[in-house]
Amino acid sequence: MPxxxxxxxxxxxxxxxxxxxxIRKVSPLLHTPLMSLTNAISAISxxxxxxxxxxxxxxxxxxxxxxxxxxxxxxxIVSGFLITDRMVKMFKKREGKK
Amino acid sequence: xxxxxNYLYIISAGLFILSLKxxxxxxxxxxxxxxxxxxxxxxxxxxxxxxxxxxxxEWIIAAIVIGTAVGIPIAYIMPMxxxxxxxxxxxxxxALAAALVGTAEFYQRQPKADTELAxxxxxxxxxxxxxxFLTFTGSLMAMGKLQEVLPQRPITYRNQNAVNFLLxxxxxxxxxxxxxxxxxxxxxPIFVALALLFGVLLIxxxxxxxMPTVIAILNSYAGLSACAMGFVLSNNxxxxxxxxxxxxxxxxxxxxxxxxxRSFTNVLFGAFGQVQTSTGxxxxxxxxxxxxxxxxxxxxxxxxxxxxxxxxLAVAQAQHxxxxxxxxxxxxGVNVKFGIHPVAGRMxxxxxxxxxxxxxxxxxxxxMDDINGDFPQCDVALVIGANDVTNPKxxxxxxxxxxxxxxxxxxxxxxxMVIKRSMNPGFAxxxxxxxxxxxxxxxxxxxxxFVSEIVKELPARVAx
Numbered sequence: 001m002p003x004x005x006x007x008x009x010x011x012x013x014x015x016x017x018x019x020x021x022x023i024r025k026v027s028p029l030l031h032t033p034l035m036s037l038t039n040a041i042s043a044i045s046x047x048x049x050x051x052x053x054x055x056x057x058x059x060x061x062x063x064x065x066x067x068x069x070x071x072x073x074x075x076x077i078v079s080g081f082l083i084t085d086r087m088v089k090m091f092k093k094r095e096g097k098k
Numbered sequence: 099x100x101x102x103x104n105y106l107y108i109i110s111a112g113l114f115i116l117s118l119k120x121x122x123x124x125x126x127x128x129x130x131x132x133x134x135x136x137x138x139x140x141x142x143x144x145x146x147x148x149x150x151x152x153x154x155x156e157w158i159i160a161a162i163v164i165g166t167a168v169g170i171p172i173a174y175i176m177p178m179x180x181x182x183x184x185x186x187x188x189x190x191x192x193a194l195a196a197a198l199v200g201t202a203e204f205y206q207r208q209p210k211a212d213t214e215l216a217x218x219x220x221x222x223x224x225x226x227x228x229x230x231f232l233t234f235t236g237s238l239m240a241m242g243k244l245q246e247v248l249p250q251r252p253i254t255y256r257n258q259n260a261v262n263f264l265l266x267x268x269x270x271x272x273x274x275x276x277x278x279x280x281x282x283x284x285x286x287p288i289f290v291a292l293a294l295l296f297g298v299l300l301i302x303x304x305x306x307x308x309m310p311t312v313i314a315i316l317n318s319y320a321g322l323s324a325c326a327m328g329f330v331l332s333n334n335x336x337x338x339x340x341x342x343x344x345x346x347x348x349x350x351x352x353x354x355x356x357x358x359x360r361s362f363t364n365v366l367f368g369a370f371g372q373v374q375t376s377t378g379x380x381x382x383x384x385x386x387x388x389x390x391x392x393x394x395x396x397x398x399x400x401x402x403x404x405x406x407x408x409x410x411l412a413v414a415q416a417q418h419x420x421x422x423x424x425x426x427x428x429x430x431g432v433n434v435k436f437g438i439h440p441v442a443g444r445m446x447x448x449x450x451x452x453x454x455x456x457x458x459x460x461x462x463x464x465x466m467d468d469i470n471g472d473f474p475q476c477d478v479a480l481v482i483g484a485n486d487v488t489n490p491k492x493x494x495x496x497x498x499x500x501x502x503x504x505x506x507x508x509x510x511x512x513x514x515m516v517i518k519r520s521m522n523p524g525f526a527x528x529x530x531x532x533x534x535x536x537x538x539x540x541x542x543x544x545x546x547x548f549v550s551e552i553v554k555e556l557p558a559r560v561a562x
Contacts, residue, residue, distance in 0.1 A: 008329050012337050019344070022118045023349045023350075026121045027124065028440065029124060030121050030447060031450070032185075034446075034447070035346070035447075038342065039188050041138070042192050042340060042343035043138075043192055043324075044114075044141055044336055045324045045340075047148075047336060048327050049195060049198075050145040051149045052203065052206075054158055055149065058154055059202075059206055061202060061206075062202040062205070066157070067158075068194075069196075072165070073165070074164075075166075075168045077165070078165060078169025079168075079173040079176075079184070079188065083172070088128050091127070
């Protein structure tokens with residue numbers, strides 16, 4: 001059985017190639033929303049922060065750092081997705097009626 | 099339960115990939131955002147299940163509530179011109195979170211046994227905290243520059259690169275030492291301090307016009323630090339999402355570098371735009387200038403117009419006035435397009451978002467490579483707040499610091515009009531030959547004010 005680490009490296013390698021291929025195809029029109037979207041997605045560290053803070057052996061320090069971390073990433077998640085949506089909504093083809 | 103969590107992670111990772119894939123066109127992009135949101139909700143739900151029996155729930159809920167309360171106004175109040183600052187701020191937040199989780203992990207696992215936090219996990223943890231903390235302060239500096247709290251010009255001093263390199267070497271040395279001997283906990287705060295300091299020093303020598311690249315690089319670092327956290331926690335969802343973010347930042351920074359014909363190292367260590375003030379200062383060359391009336395006349399009689407926007411447009415908040423001009427000309431049957439240079443503005447794609455905000459249809463926003471062929475047939479090229487990206491010297495003058503940078507071939511249009519505040523050279527401090535050409539008319543004034551004057555002149559003529 002491969003170790004967690006080996007599987008992790010494998011996953012990392014595949015995800016990087018998938019990422020490079022997909023991002024290459026993103027329209028340059030959307031580079032700004034893309035960046036705020038990936039930013040919101042990288043706030044996935046919320047998972048780590050919740051598990052850390054919620055664990056039984058969380059020390060006082062862990063709780064405080066975890067609290068700050070969750071606040072920071074949730075801000076990113078919420079503002080990141082909402083602002084991305086606000087931006088992509090603005091991209092319209094041609095005005096329908098005028 | 100463990101299986102359920104893993105399957106949820108897989109679904110979430112799949113949704114993130116789809117989310118980015120759907121960003122390939124504006125038509126599917128909203129679906130992309132939606133997929134990302136669902137992916138994130140599933141991930142958070144999975145984290146709660148995984149953390150069962152959960153402790154300190156009140157802390158977690160309080161943090162989520164505060165984060166949401168802060169996040170919503172940021173998303174809705176932030177004007178589109180301030181998007182680069184917001185992006186820099188959120189890189190800072192994301193990186194800080196990764197770094198803090200890494201720090202907490204370190205202290206929490208450390209005292210128990212050396213074996214638990216050794217080898218590769220420690221490597222990942224050091225990378226996570228190093229990238230996290232340096233991206234945190236680096237992004238704050240970038241934000242300060244974008245918000246113009248800090249000077250936009252590069253801040254340099256003697257032996258800067260040597261100092262930075264030395265600092266980084268010391269930080270890396272301590273990092274290696276801690277990987278080998280994780281029990282030396284006293285080194286950790288020093289390591290953190292060095293990483294924070296390095297982030298500041300790395301960004302202050304970089305000038306405002308290089309911000310698109312810098313933001314993209316910081317984006318990549320923030321992603322990689324989340325990815326490293328995935329290795330620390332053996333969590334493949336974090337690895338996937340972090341890798342996606344990392345590769346996105348990487349690609350964007352490569353695109354930005356190519357668009358400036360510069361390398362990563364040159365952007366990071368070049369301190370652009372401070373040496374070349376000596377050239378071309380001697381002779382006073384004459385320019386032709388024109389009034390809004392004349393400009394309106396020329397635009398009105400044109401059949402095709404290409405507008406080239408730059409950062410000056412964002413500064414002047416002129417996008418809505420330009421929209422009026424665009425509508426007016428289009429109604430007269432003038433074919434108006436926008437030529438967008440990849441590094442125009444302060445972050446990748448910045449101009450597109452501003453113009454889209456002003457309701458300019460996106461099929462009118464054309465990339466540099468696609469529009470350059472159109473300039474020779476174009477009657478009027480109207481340059482608004484852009485400078486270096488239109489400088490013909492980049493094609494011809496080997497001695498010029500911007501030589502080799504791909505530019506918009508504005509000089510090939512029949513008539514060129516440039517809206518500019520004054521004759522001051524642009525960010526790179528290079529004189530632009532475009533302004534002295536016989537077919538160039540300089541329109542001196544504030545972008546917003548001048549465009550609205552032109553618009554005012556236009557309807558008057560149609561009535562007459």
